[in-house]
Amino acid sequence: MKLSKANRRVFAWPHLLVGVLAASAAASRAESLPSDAVPTVIVDTQSEPVAPGKFEPTWESLRQYDVPEWYRDAKFGIWAHWGPQCQPEAGDWYARHMYSQGRGQYDAHMQRYGHPSEYGFKDVIHDWKADKWDPDRLVGLYKRVGAQYFFAMANHHDNLDMWDSRHQPWNSVAVGPKKDLIAGWAKAARENGLPFGVSAHAAHAWSWYEVAQGADTEGDKAGAPYDGNLTKADGKGTWWEGLDPQDLYAQAHKPSPDFANLNRIHWRWTWNNDVTLPDQAYCEKFYNRTMDLINKHQPELIYFDDTALPLWPVSDAGLKLAAHFYNTNLRKTGGASNGVLFGKVLSDDQKEALTWDVERGVPPTMEFPAWQTCTCLGGWHYDRGVYQQSRYKSAKAVVHMLADIVSKNGNLLLSVPVRGDGSIDEKEEAILESIASWMEVNREAILATRPWKVFGEGPASEGAPIHAQGFNEGKGKPLTAEDIRYTTSKDGATLYAIVMGSPVEPVSLESLGAEAGLLERRVERVELLGSGGAADWEQTAERLVIRTLPAANPSDADPTAPDAVVYKLTLAN
CATH class of the missing domain: 2.60.40.1180 (Golgi alpha-mannosidase II)
Known part of the structure; x- marks a missing residue:
């Protein structure tokens, strides 16, 4: 059955689904941002122009979007959520939590590297070499498991770009691995016939890194400032001489009140609740970096780890990025299909402009238009403890989740944690082989299907x-x-x-x-x-x-x- 856009929201059999649909709709709207907000930071597009075409950088224009058929057929993707925070193998949000005395990752950092006033996250990046990275083998394995598209992380909240970035000196070609990781992933995906996606998370570095402006509150190093306020002049005679740490940490601003409280970041994720707002230069740099990513690597999919669009409603940067992405994909395909762009916590009208991503969860009923769950076998960043304690999702759990999601008109994007050296471990490989065996027999019930x-x-x-x-x-x-x-x-x-x-x-x-x-x-x-x-x-x-x-x-x-x-x-x- 093909539904008109006007009918997609109400498509369901009422005698079975009305109650859960109402609950789902209320939950999905709980923290969405209004589309009629007026941004105050208007980014300059002179350096990176928006491609002309069908889509203009307004919510109204973006609502012309339709989820392409190839994506609705795909159902299953695999993601390498991999960057320098995987190097310590100590779990999620390492580059934030290492700056919080008493946190487990602070203790792990002290044991492995030393104090954050002397050895900060910039130095963890320097330690990251990715010497066992083999994108051809990994993407080939993921395709055999049944993945129909592949994602690579282009940057995280730690603000390092994983490609030869025109606008971010702190990138994986200049520091760390000294490799263009996105180029390598893109080549492997396309040689395996898989649409290529990138995830961009760096819009939040501004507030996420504020803890790097702090200091210990007790002990021998009490009051010694962490490295978050270092500048280019401080680098003389160091390995990072010539680089400005502020291009990475973005902390040349007054931090938000109570910034050392790690949980405040969640309360302020939508740029409210007394957060210090990003300035013009920060918004324009994020815009330019992301435009460079799109233009250089021509992804078919983009995942933004943001409510609605990145920097919304502070800036119009996200609207311009979305219009450019859709227009360049239409031009690339001769107008046959759109790219797929994901946002989180979307209002109903925003679900017509973007594809809704649900993190680590599944709506209780069918949703229209098509949507996606993103989840992970373990933590988002590689965690040695998860490996040692065998706390990965089982193949059984992944298959059950996949079937449940597909029955509700969704796709599953599964992250397989990658070690700092670029490899995956043998327990993850065994899980993937088990999923591959199930898919070999049953894939016709998943791929290219539609909800009943x-x-x-x-x-x-x-x-x-x-x-x-x-x-x-x-x-x-x-x-x-x-x-x-x-x-x-x-x-x-x-x-x-x-x-x-x-x-x-x-x-x-x-x-x-x-x-x-x-x-x-x-x-x-x-x-x-x-x-x-x-x-x-x-x-x-x-x-x-x-x-x-x-x-x-x-x-x-x-x-x-x-x-x-x-x-x-x-x-x-």
Whole structure:
């Protein structure tokens, strides 16, 4: 079924979904930013002009956007959320938390490198060499696992650009690995036939790095300032002589009140609640850097780690970046399709201009237009503790999440943590191989499918409400063999029932009973994917019952292995 834009918001079967749709809509709007805000910082486009075309840098113009069919078909992407914060192998937001006395990453930094007044994050970058990075092997593996697009992180809140950046002297070609990482990832993706995406997170470095202006409050180094206020003149005789640390830390401003309180950053993420606002030069530099990234590497997808668009509503930088990105992709494809640009915590009108990204979570019901979940096998940055304690998501958890997301009209972007040296560990490889084995048999129920009239049924169908960016992973009931998720082929001739476990008794599908009235075509054949033959089944008024069960439960041998099975229902013309 193809829906008009006006009808996408209300497409659902009301007798089943009205309650959860209302809850989902309220949650998704809870912290969105208004599209009619008036930015005060208008960036200069002389250095990096906005490409002319269909899209203008206004929310109204961006609402002409339609999610391209290739992205709706793709369903599954893999992400290398990799940068210098992976070098210490001490987990997420290292470059912020290392400047907070009493925090675990501060202690890890002290043990490995020394005090942040003498050895700051700029020096961690210098320590990062990426000497085992093999993008061709990794992207080839991800394609075999089933990924239909690939993402690489272009910069994080730590503000280092991972390409030969025209506008950021602190980049991976000039320091650290001395390599153009984005160019290497892009080449590997395109040689494997995968659309290439980049994620840009650096809009928040301004406030995120404010802790680098602090100092210890107790101990031998109490009061000794961290390195966040160093300038180019301070570099004489050091390895970074000639570079200005303020190009990295962006701290030549008065910090926000209570900036040393690590949790305040979340309260101020949308540039309010007494945050010190970024100035003209900062907004223009972010704009120019990101334009350079788009022009040099021509990504098909861009992920912004921001509410709505980067620097909104302080600046119009994000609007201009979005218009340029859409116009350049239309020009590249001859007008056949748009690129895909993601934003978080979007209002309903913003979901028509951007593709909604849900971080570490899944909405409780179907959402229109198409959307995406981003999540990770472990932490966003490589964490040796997660590896040692085997706290990665299992292949079973990933497959269950993928099926649930696809049944609700979403895509899954899965980050596989990369070590500082550029490799992934053997536990991650084993998880990926297990996902690949499941996808080899069942990929037709995932790729190039569309949501059916209901996303599923079973005890875990109600789901947990999302909060802010998402963050409801693991908060609902666990998926079991009593839970079903439905997908359908684009022509409607095939329906897939994905059982979220390995059933040991006949599978009962109440949504397919004759009296439910959801099946518009008669079921002609049922088969269990991978079995090679027809299944034994019958339809009654109350349900459709499938008696043919899988021969073995993979979880009997390995509790972490995917145990979802797929029944393919062929429908009459």
